[in-house]
Amino acid sequence: IFIEGYNSRGFTISGDLVVGPCAVLPRAILQWNVGSYRDISRESLSLFRLLEPQIEILVLGTGDRVERLHPTTLKQMRECGIAVEVQDTPNACATFNFLTSEKRVVAAALIPPRPT
Numbered sequence: 001i002f003i004e005g006y007n008s009r010g011f012t013i014s015g016d017l018v019v020g021p022c023a024v025l026p027r028a029i030l031q032w033n034v035g036s037y038r039d040i041s042r043e044s045l046s047l048f049r050l051l052e053p054q055i056e057i058l059v060l061g062t063g064d065r066v067e068r069l070h071p072t073t074l075k076q077m078r079e080c081g082i083a084v085e086v087q088d089t090p091n092a093c094a095t096f097n098f099l100t101s102e103k104r105v106v107a108a109a110l111i112p113p114r115p116t
Helices: 073-081 088-102
Strands: 003-007 010-013 017-019 022-024 029-031 057-061 083-087 105-110
Touching: 003 088, 003 105, 010 022, 017 029, 057 088, 073 083, 083 088, 088 105
Parallel strands: 057 083, 057 105
Antiparallel strands: 003 010, 010 017, 022 029, 022 105
16 A cells, blocks of 8 residues: 555545545555544544554654644553654655555554645
């Protein structure tokens, strides 16, 4: 799976257009039910804790800028053995592609950037 592009409406991933926020998993792409970074919580990240094999790294793209997430939310992911990298969405896409090219077990949770 490779993230080819993004805009304010969604993402182009491995040739497919995905509208809105999405979860990019090692073998699937799913809609991710968040409206903004404020909706990122233990519950909205629960999908990533259930994957088998377990992912090593979750790359979170919070839109057009890096946003601070609640420290408890990040701590809960680390306690499950999953590193979380919070970035703006353009950098998160690049980081996901790089980690994938290194054969790392990685997933991404991406929110489209706002229109400029």
